[in-house]
Each structure stands twice: as C-alpha cells, then as structure tokens.
Amino acid sequence: MKITLPTGKTVESRSGESILSALRREKVYLVSSCGGRGTCGKCKIQITEGTASRQSLMKLDANEIANNFALACKAFPDTDIAIEIPKESRLLIGDKIAVGRADDLARLAEQLGCALSPLVRRVPLVIAPPTIDDNISDLERIKRELGRAGVDAERLHVRYDLLREMSDVLRDNDWQVTLTISTGELPELLAIHSGTEAAAHYGVAVDIGTTTVVVYLIDMLSGKLVDVGSTYNSQMRYGDDVINRIVHATEHGMIEQLQQAVVGDINNLLDPVLERHNLKSDDIDSMVIAGNTTMTQLFYCLNPEYIREEPYIPAANAYPEIHAGQLGIDIHPNAPIFTAPCVASYVGGDISAGVLASGMARREGFSLFMDIGTNGEIALGNREMLVTAACSAGPCFEGSGMKCGMRATEGAIEGIEFDPRSFNPTLKVVGGGEPLGICGSGMIDAIGDMYLKGIIDQKGKLQPVSRRVREGDDGMEILLSGGRREVVLTESDIENIIRAKAAIHAGYSVLLNEIGFTIDMLDNIYIAGGFGNYLNIEKAILLGMLPDVDRSKFVFLGNTSITGAAICLLSGAMRAEVKEIAAKMTYVELSVSASFMDEYMSAMFLPHTDMNRYPTVLAKMGV
Numbered sequence: 001m002k003i004t005l006p007t008g009k010t011v012e013s014r015s016g017e018s019i020l021s022a023l024r025r026e027k028v029y030l031v032s033s034c035g036g037r038g039t040c041g042k043c044k045i046q047i048t049e050g051t052a053s054r055q056s057l058m059k060l061d062a063n064e065i066a067n068n069f070a071l072a073c074k075a076f077p078d079t080d081i082a083i084e085i086p087k088e089s090r091l092l093i094g095d096k097i098a099v100g101r102a103d104d105l106a107r108l109a110e111q112l113g114c115a116l117s118p119l120v121r122r123v124p125l126v127i128a129p130p131t132i133d134d135n136i137s138d139l140e141r142i143k144r145e146l147g148r149a150g151v152d153a154e155r156l157h158v159r160y161d162l163l164r165e166m167s168d169v170l171r172d173n174d175w176q177v178t179l180t181i182s183t184g185e186l187p188e189l190l191a192i193h194s195g196t197e198a199a200a201h202y203g204v205a206v207d208i209g210t211t212t213v214v215v216y217l218i219d220m221l222s223g224k225l226v227d228v229g230s231t232y233n234s235q236m237r238y239g240d241d242v243i244n245r246i247v248h249a250t251e252h253g254m255i256e257q258l259q260q261a262v263v264g265d266i267n268n269l270l271d272p273v274l275e276r277h278n279l280k281s282d283d284i285d286s287m288v289i290a291g292n293t294t295m296t297q298l299f300y301c302l303n304p305e306y307i308r309e310e311p312y313i314p315a316a317n318a319y320p321e322i323h324a325g326q327l328g329i330d331i332h333p334n335a336p337i338f339t340a341p342c343v344a345s346y347v348g349g350d351i352s353a354g355v356l357a358s359g360m361a362r363r364e365g366f367s368l369f370m371d372i373g374t375n376g377e378i379a380l381g382n383r384e385m386l387v388t389a390a391c392s393a394g395p396c397f398e399g400s401g402m403k404c405g406m407r408a409t410e411g412a413i414e415g416i417e418f419d420p421r422s423f424n425p426t427l428k429v430v431g432g433g434e435p436l437g438i439c440g441s442g443m444i445d446a447i448g449d450m451y452l453k454g455i456i457d458q459k460g461k462l463q464p465v466s467r468r469v470r471e472g473d474d475g476m477e478i479l480l481s482g483g484r485r486e487v488v489l490t491e492s493d494i495e496n497i498i499r500a501k502a503a504i505h506a507g508y509s510v511l512l513n514e515i516g517f518t519i520d521m522l523d524n525i526y527i528a529g530g531f532g533n534y535l536n537i538e539k540a541i542l543l544g545m546l547p548d549v550d551r552s553k554f555v556f557l558g559n560t561s562i563t564g565a566a567i568c569l570l571s572g573a574m575r576a577e578v579k580e581i582a583a584k585m586t587y588v589e590l591s592v593s594a595s596f597m598d599e600y601m602s603a604m605f606l607p608h609t610d611m612n613r614y615p616t617v618l619a620k621m622g623v
Ligand code: FES
Pocket: 031, 032, 033, 034, 035, 036, 037, 038, 039, 040, 041, 042, 043, 071, 072, 073, 074
C-alpha cells in the first residue's frame, strides 16, 4: 500500500506494517515516546484519504476519532492512504537544545588549568635518508628520530596498515613527514602525513544524551571552540527513555539499529560543520564522548540487557580507547575515542563529566550537583569524597507521559502565571505563536503558581475555583489554552510531576543523610541539564523540587556533559581527573535505601509535608 505524505511524497508500506514503522523506514520521524506501544498518544496522524485499521483508539478523543485521526504505531493501511501530520506529532530538528555554555569554554579551561594536551600529538620529522653505512630499517629510522624528538619510541605500536605504506610515503616525501601519535598509555602511530608543515588538527567532543546529541568541534592547535552542532537523538524513534531503548536493543534484537542511529546523528552533525570550515574528515583526529551508561553502551553496541535487570550491572565503567573507524564515525579512522567513565548502571559518564566541569570535586566546601534531564542524577561532595545516585524522575519534564506534554519546541507553553482573581492564565509560548502543548518549565511554572494561588491544594488536587477547572476524558483538568488545540493540565499530570519532584527531593535528602549533612551546610547547588537553562527557581522551590535556601547558592551550568567532554578533549590532566572522579564516587542505590521511601512520601506534598523546610514559601502564602 502507498502512504501519501502532506508533501506529496509517497511511502510504501509492507504488509502488516504500522504507519509509524513505514514512515520511519523512509526517515519521516514522529514523536513516539512509548516506543510504539500505543500508550503515549504522541504519534497522532490524520488519515485524509483511504482507510486504515485503527487497532487502538486509546488516547484519541471523540472529535479526533470522528475526524479519522489515528495512532500511527497502531494503524495499518487497508488501502492506499493519504495522511496529515499535526505539527505536535513531528520530531523536528533545530529546536531549543542545550548546547552548553560554548562561549565559556575558554574561560573554564583556564580556570581549571587545562594545559593543552590532546589525545594525539603531531610530530614533524626530517629524517636522514639511509646510506650504506647507516642502513637500519625504515621503521627503526623513524623510531630513532622520534626518540630524538622526545617520544617514547621503544614502546611505539605501529598499525599494520601504516607499516604497509610507510616505506613508500617516506621516499615519496623526501623523508620529511609528520606523524600522528596517540598520547595514551601505549603510544600508537596513527597516521603518516606528507611534509612537515603544521596541518589542520581538530578534535570533536560529543554529548550523547537520551534526548539530544551535541558536538563541539575544537581546533587542537589553539584549543579554541570552532563550531557547535546539535540534534535530537534519532534513537528517540525507539522510545523516550533508556528502558524503551534497552527493550528495543534486546527483546527486539535492534542493538545495531540503535548504534547506527546515534553514529548517524554524529556524522550528520559533523558533515555541515566540516563543510562550513572547509575541512576534511581526516582533519579530525581525536574524539571524546560523554553519555549516560545506556547511551554509552549503545554507542559501543554492547548488550545493555543487564543494566535493566537486578542487580543492574553495566558492561564496563571505564572504556578502553577505541578507534573511530571501528564504529563508523566519519573522522580520521584511526582517531582515538576517549570515553568519560561511568559510575554505575544509572550514573554515567555524563555525570562524571558534569562533576568535572562544575569544579566541585576540587573544592573544600560541599556542593550538590543535579542533572535534571530525561532522568535525574545527583552527586554530592567535595574534593575528599563524592556520593551519587539516580532518582528515577522519569522523562515527564520533557513532556513524556503528560496529556499535552511536549518538549520546549515551537508552540510549547514555557511560562505561565494565573490571575489571582479571575484565574485566567497569561502564557509564554516558545516562538510566540499558538500554544500546542506544555513543556517542563511550563509545568513547573503552572503547578508552582497554581499552588500559590489556591488552584490546587497541597496534594496537587484541583479546586473548583473557576470554569477552567473541569471534568475531562482523563479526570479533572484545568484548561490552559482553548485555541484550535486545547491545552490542559490534568490531575494525573500534576501527580506525575509531584512524583518526579519527590524522587529528586528524596534523592538528595538520602545523599545528605549518608554524609550526615543538612541542606544549609552546602556551599553551592549546581543545576545542570537542558532543563536547567529555563528553570524558574522560585516556582521550583514552591513545588518543593529545589530546596528553600539562599538563592545565590544556585548555579545554572547548562549542558555540563558536553562541557566536561570538551575539557577532556583539550587536556590529559582533565582526562585523568575525570577518571579519578568516577573512581571516587560512591554510588547509592536508592531502591534499596531504607530512608528513600520515607523521604519520598514526605515530599509527595507541595512543597513538602514539613513546611518549616520552606520558610519563604510559608511567607509567600502569608502563613
Ligand atoms: Fe504511538 Fe506512543 S502511542 S508511539
């Protein structure tokens, strides 16, 4: 059967294949938070011509059912069909993605004392040609010259492919060449270039997030950031969270597809970057990646099954150096890849890189680090000790599992304030147009403000203060916007957010208990993650997600995973430090922590059962 898209392009669907899967094969991607199980309702399409069997009408309202809307993952063409794809169902590139504080990189590198020492070095050599009296082999001749240049040539490992071409390259270039040698524990000859002129020499740092992929191109001669690229992680078509990805990789046997999806993203980001700067892919000869444990394992195509099963064991925390060509990355095939080390199944290299970038592991005072992204990871400590945990906050702050939830893309309500008398909301919408849904910062704003204005009670239950509060298809809801598409927040959405904030609150409370600290004893609270860029602190405190402490202690760091990866790319000292950080971190498994449940249950109220922990909220509410 043929599926005609709104552009007029047609896609062939195979027998028994869902519309979602047929579109995906043709690289037309829809939001599919639940990975195609038919439970998220995010992959809606409208069938405008022909007929399709709709195996599930769940998540469709009466109006949508009557107008031939369908869940693309649960709809199968009976005839040739034509479809419309609503804007909110499209997985678009180029939305607000946290690319880190790119302009701060040089300052941070200086602050942390990152002397430039890349993963590879270029060594120009002018070699004396052989004579009858000096007749050592070509390789020995290279090693002798390298020794004179201060390289530990005796231990030098030479790749077979280079050994095969070496003699000709030396002679073709009059014995004047530049060698690329890795600076890892075992020096390795990675490339032989013609001549001794300083050639282009670049590195790439990559943050592989569950939701987004960010790359930094860095000039390894000057240490300067040259360009930045970002996109959504294409693995999103297999589900929003790591569990759905693991299920696809293992139960559906799709690990290669998941690996290729993210490798494809990195290559697609590098293509235009290289073109913009007139570079060849071989000019990039080193790479650092940072990602959570599942993303790291999928990048290396390592079976992630045991991450998900008790006792939750990753394949590796520290990764050996691997060459880009082994994974299909379009840079110099022999470029070494350094991986920010992971700590446990749910605390990955993104957190060790983030803690490195925050500088908290160098300070005497204690700090709390919170990375609130697709999940919530936290670390607590100072230069002597570090404890860490994963909070299982879930991806609700990125819109997943919420009736009108969406990412912070065009049309998302990102800010909201209710009138204290009429309870009508004033909305701030990404892009300024018609609201299509609500993103994480909008939800925090809405719930914080609704609590302050008495629209919800301490348990998050909606109060009948206005006609906007009404009974909907999924229980009680509040109407935020009534345009072409109604945007509502349901009681179950509010409950979802309260559960997530309670998990974060309980997570840092347990870590504080572990080291016998109270929140006011901390010097700094670092907030990282894409979400951290747009978080309204006051509303997050009203919600009880952030502690009610001196506001000057909060420091927003943005995407620290990419910043940490970039400083590791620049400096050997930073690579050593990130390894030390990961090795030093004690992982606390919250699911077996005796106090976690108590802390969690106490935090299931707004802002908390113990209101004395939130003095400024009490003052705001006139208590
Ligand atoms: Fe279709 Fe979730 S309902 S992907």
